[in-house]
Amino acid sequence: MLTPLDLPALAPDEAEHSERVAAAIGEAIREAGGWVPFSTFMRLALYAPGLGYYSAGARKFGPAGDFVTAPELTPLFARCLATQVAEVLGRCGGGEVLEVGAGSGALAADLLAALAGRGALPARYRILEVSGELRERQRATLSARVPELAARVEWLDAPPHSAWRGVLVGNEVLDALPVERFRVTREGFEAIGVVAGASGGFAFEPRPADPRLADRLKEIAGSLPAPLPAGFESEACLMLPAWIGSLAAGLSQGVMLFVDYGLPRAQYYHPARDGGTLCGFFRHRRIGDVLARPGLQDITAWVDFTAVAQAAAAAGLGVAGFATQAHFLLATGLERELQQAPAAGAAGGLARSQAVATLMLPGEMGERFKVIALARGVDGPLGGFAFRDLADRL
Ligand SMILES: C[S@@+](CC[C@H](N)C(=O)[O-])C[C@H]1O[C@@H](n2cnc3c(N)ncnc32)[C@H](O)[C@@H]1O
Incomplete structure (x- = not known):
């Protein structure tokens, strides 16, 4: 410290x-x-309209900001996630993607591009984002990086009430809840x-x-x-049970995938x-x-993944997988994605290797970060958890 x-x-x-x-x-x-209560302090410091860390102009992400998240590090993260998203969309016979807390929009841009590359584009890509400032950044990122796909993206002010099917993704959003x-x-x-x-x-x-x-x-x-x-x-x-419940309410069939640093409750x-x-x-x-x-400054707390599983159960969803980020990325084809990634030159190759090390090493994001899948109406095991599923530890 x-x-x-x-x-x-x-x-x-x-x-x-x-x-x-x-x-x-x-x-x-x-x-x-x-x-x-501390939750009031955290909510105001992060989300007070026009003032809070996420609501106002702080740079936040990337080298010039305060922290780096997996989608900011490398598009390989989104490409692996796309493997899991495409599998679920296939089992649902199509559907939508809903991203919660989309930050700079990097994950949305790379996930849409990767899904397009697989012929698995969702009918719509919706983003639920509390920060008006970040919505504008997301819009700008999408227009710059995937202009041909940006029209598919819609922003929501609240979780969808009407029934939808597909995949919800949230990277590093649970740790930002007060x-x-x-x-x-x-x-x-x-x-x-x-x-x-x-x-x-x-x-x-x-x-x-x-x-x-x-x-x-x-x-x-x-x-x-x-x-x-x-x-x-x-x-x-x-607030976790009510928050998960509100996200789950409209999901008639599909999977919610959350990625974050955290532990099962006993740990x-x-x-x-x-x-x-x-x-x-x-x-x-x-x-x-x-x-x-x-x-x-950002304020975060690790995630009690047992609480996430319990909140999901109360909302009628089951745990369809729980794995370390490293195991999830291996199971969703990180090695294949690396081999297929375009040549990047010496400096680009080094940066890519460093990004992969950060995603995968146990002392970096590989073990601290976990992926949890919460499913409704999707049968059978999910590919992302084929390498090692730790759901019995929750
Ligand atoms: C740590 S950032 C992660 C951003 C992005 N997912 C990434 O990985 O780079 C947390 C994000 O969640 C958003 N957020 C926080 N609470 C939220 C809520 N209740 N509903 C929707 N978005 C929320 C923040 O505004 C921000 O975009």
């Missing part, structure tokens, strides 16, 4: 923007009587919320957990192999992971202080 001294200084307009975001969060804290922070005490659980700091900024402050949080945490703790020790701190995403809440998984990202540095630089 780097000290603040190691971090690049903020430009004057960045500092000014962060002060505006902090003022909006400060106002919400005052209105709430001096304390808000979470609650909590601590285990001898008596039960505390919510670790946020207050205005004594000398400016924000600070964490615990309060007894409200019944909704306490009930969820009792349920989680009760399903673990060993009791959680007093002092254990972690996160839980209380997520392992006593050794007693500080939780929350962290910030700013200019490619991992930041421990998630309350700092509101609006300028």
Whole structure:
């Protein structure tokens, strides 16, 4: 973890923007009587209209931004995903693709191109995106990279209500959902919320957990192999069941594929992971202080994939596969895609090898990232999980 001294200084307009975001969060804290749950802080810091990290102009993705995601690294990721998407569309007898949280639009552009190359284009490619600023970037990326396919893309303000079939994809969106922070005490659980700091900024402050949080945490703790020790701190995403339920509601037949960093519950809440998984990202540095630089740094928490599976079950979907990203990419043809990739010259070849190493190595994205498939009305195993399916660990 780097000290603040190691971090690049903020430009004057960045500092000014962060002060505006902090003022909006400060106002919400005052209105709430001096304390808000961490999920409120995270929601405002990331998504407050016109202000939050995802809603305003922060660069976010790529070398000049704060973090790099798999689709930003190389189109090989999208081409492998296309293998799985095409298989599901084939089993559904056609259908649509719905991407949730499409970032810069890189995955949409490369996935559409790869599906076109396989003769498996979806009837429509819809994008559900909360950030108006990112919608504009997605539009620009699609017009520049796949102008002949851009007309197939539509943007949604809310999950589709009417019935549709096909594939939903979400890369690194689950980790961006606001979470609650909590601590285990001898008596039960505390919510670790946020207050205005004594000398400016924000600070964490615990309060007894409200019944909704306490009930969820009792349920989680009760399903673990060993009791959680007093002092254990972690996160839980209380909005996850309703969010998955809303996405699943219109899906009459198909698969939801989520890719993200996370763990099955027993590992997520392992006593050794007693500080939780929350962290910030700013200019490619991992930041421990998630309350700092509101609006300028990303805030994320790892995903409890058991919670994802349970939310899906409650919405009537079954787990059709759970694998590490490395195993999923091998099973969906990464080696074949590499062989078929156009010659890239010495520098391009090196960049491609580095990107593949980042996608695949256990210490990089290969093992930390998992792929989960949640299916309704799609029979039989899915090709992406043929190499190794870890669904029994959920
Ligand atoms: C970490 S970025 C990942 C972007 C992209 N999928 C990628 O891999 O590069 C998270 C994305 O999810 C979006 N997002 C966050 N919460 C969302 C929600 N509830 N519904 C739809 N999109 C959401 C953000 O605006 C952003 O586009």
